[in-house]
Amino acid sequence: MTDLRAAFAADVREALQRTPRQLPSRYFYDELGSALFEAICRLPWYRITRAETAMLSRHAREILGPLARPVGLAELGCGSGEKLASFATSAAEPFSLVQLIDISPAALDMATYRLAAMGIRSVLAHHGTYEDGLAQAARQRHPAGSLMVLFLGSNIGNFDPAVSHDLLVRIRGELREGDALLLGSDLVKPERDLLLAYNDPLRVTAAFNRNLLRRIDDELGGNFDLDGFDHRAVWNAPARRVEAHLVSLRRQHVVIPAAGVNVTLEQDEPIWTESSHKYEAAQVLAEGRAAGFTQAEQWIDDGAKFALTRFAV
Ligand code: AVJ
Numbered sequence: 001m002t003d004l005r006a007a008f009a010a011d012v013r014e015a016l017q018r019t020p021r022q023l024p025s026r027y028f029y030d031e032l033g034s035a036l037f038e039a040i041c042r043l044p045w046y047r048i049t050r051a052e053t054a055m056l057s058r059h060a061r062e063i064l065g066p067l068a069r070p071v072g073l074a075e076l077g078c079g080s081g082e083k084l085a086s087f088a089t090s091a092a093e094p095f096s097l098v099q100l101i102d103i104s105p106a107a108l109d110m111a112t113y114r115l116a117a118m119g120i121r122s123v124l125a126h127h128g129t130y131e132d133g134l135a136q137a138a139r140q141r142h143p144a145g146s147l148m149v150l151f152l153g154s155n156i157g158n159f160d161p162a163v164s165h166d167l168l169v170r171i172r173g174e175l176r177e178g179d180a181l182l183l184g185s186d187l188v189k190p191e192r193d194l195l196l197a198y199n200d201p202l203r204v205t206a207a208f209n210r211n212l213l214r215r216i217d218d219e220l221g222g223n224f225d226l227d228g229f230d231h232r233a234v235w236n237a238p239a240r241r242v243e244a245h246l247v248s249l250r251r252q253h254v255v256i257p258a259a260g261v262n263v264t265l266e267q268d269e270p271i272w273t274e275s276s277h278k279y280e281a282a283q284v285l286a287e288g289r290a291a292g293f294t295q296a297e298q299w300i301d302d303g304a305k306f307a308l309t310r311f312a313v
Contacts, residue, residue, distance in 0.1 A: 009220055009259040016261055023212055025158050025274035029104040030215050036208040038080060043204060045196040048154055051304035052184050053083050059299050060090035063310055068178045070096035070145040074137035076130045077155045078102050081111025085118060096142035100125045101133025138174035147179045154186035157277040168291035175313045187305040188278045191235045198233035198242045206231030209244050209273055220258040228252055241277040245270035281307050
């Protein structure tokens with residue numbers, strides 16, 4: 001068994017044994033999952049990607065303004081690289097080095113290809129978690145100028161407050177004076193908008209969620225019956241997050257040989273697969289400060305309710 005598959009198996013086992021049962025959202029992004037996420041980004045009800053891409057393009061020069069040249073970029077969770085490409089086009093200046101970090105090899109290939117097609121060839125791709133990729137990116141940064149870490153798309157929203165704080169501290173710890181973090185955060189908005197974004201009428205998000213079971217069946221020999229689960233999105237107001245669940249439609253036995261899992265799910269029992277935290281704009285600034293960043297500038301899309309914040313060291 002490869003290391004990656006062993007880690008997948010161990011994480012699935014650990015999460016399914018919790019109360020309530022869970023599965024880790026970072027495993028959504030196999031090849032099919034990444035393609036389904038790309039489709040979600042094009043749904044009219046899911047506005048994050050379009051809003052952020054437009055802001056990155058509109059404010060590129062301002063965002064880069066105070067950074068020492070040449071600027072090197074490192075994007076955590078670059079996905080297909082579409083946002084980075086649009087940022088680079090609008091920036092209209094060369095970057096010393098662009099580093100891509102993603103958990104999905106398919107996404108890294110796509111992003112590298114996209115940047116190469118634009119003539120950006122000083123690219124390093126790091127396959128792995130944010131923590132490992134970030135450490136790699138710091139080690140391999142271009143010696144001159146500054147480094148800007150991009151953590152976009154409200155990817156930070158998948159983490160509980162304590163974990164996201166630790167991640168911001170870790171990012172801050174890898175940066176030097178003159179460097180920056182560009183953080184994309186989805187803001188609190190009316191519940192009906194949130195539920196449409198995470199339970200879309202085309203059911204693409206439901207497929208994205210269920211694909212995690214399909215992946216476990218394929219890669220770990222699981223016996224999940226995809227028709228035996230309903231996708232459910234709920235707004236947890238006190239915790240300020242949308243939660244995605246897969247609800248067991250009947251009492252059923254789940255066996256995943258490669259993960260050593262043998263459990264019984266009751267009818268209506270949920271498996272909690274994802275949290276997408278939503279923020280107040282001022283809260284984002286406070287969290288940056290709590291992580292040790294001293295300066296911040298923020299751009300807000302009032303229609304989509306999305307914030308881009310540049311934290312400087
Ligand atoms: C990529 C984690 C930011 O939480 O909004 C989209 C993933 N899940 N629809 C999010 C997602 C369901 C997305 N992030």
